[in-house]
Amino acid sequence: MPGRGKHRRPRTSPLTRGVVAAGTGGAALTLPLLGATQASAAQPAQSAPAAQTAPQAAQPAKSLTYTVTKGDTLYRIADKYDVSGGWKQLYKDNRAAVGDDPRLIHPGLKLKVKTAKAAAGPKAATQKKATQSSAPAEPADGVTKATPAAAKTYANNLDGWIREALDIMAQRGIPGSYDGIYRNIMRESSGNPQAINNWDSNAAKGTPSKGLLQVIDPTFAAYHVPGTPYDPYDPVANITAACNYAADRYGSIDNVFGPY
Incomplete structure (x- = not known):
């Protein structure tokens, strides 16, 4: 492309999906989950008052060391591990290792990743997908909940x-x-x-x-x-x-x- 983008046919190498900050591509499009209100069951007359549950403390972020593989980008890694602050925070935490250009990460580079997931890593991501794809159990009180729409996926080609x-x-x-x-x-x-x-x-x-x-x-x-x-x-x-x-x-x- 001239100035703004004119290009001639490049010399290419065999097809591969990896990139310098190797790419993605493929984030699936999803529709928002619709919540439904549940009817509360009546309290039995002679039952003891339920013990008040203390609010659960927020899980602190856990740190793990991630080794970059071919096809990775900071955006994908941050999304995979639910990094608070996204890829920008991931880059900030690893700027000394990554350098001045967040797009230029290479296979073998070790990154410090802060995740709030209970079980960090690929296994957790697999469990998350399995949970999203399974149908929820029918509520005991008979109130029907809205279910999430199936995510649209694309072939990696x-x-x-x-x-x-x-x-x-x-x-x-x-x-x-x-x-x-x-x-x-x-x-x-x-x-x-x-x-x-x-x-x-x-x-x-x-x-x-x-x-x-x-x-x-x-x-x-x-x-x-x-x-x-x-x-x-x-x-x-x-x-x-x-x-x-x-x-x-x-x-x-x-x-x-x-x-x-």
């Missing part, structure tokens, strides 16, 4: 990345079609989310084109779509930012048929 990006774009009013996105991705990166162009004029200026739709850092920063990882190598973040830019400059990514 080019088709899934495009479909997730389209759903986010629809929420933000960003135009674009599956065919238009796919056509431009195949021209720009051949579907490799880690593609980088280190030889064109943008690279010579120190801003190489990156990711599926070959976005330079200034363009990504200007057109990044909130709710996606701040990582130009993240497939969904890259697609949505590029489509946001194309909509501003050309009306839609569908109107782009060459380097842009």
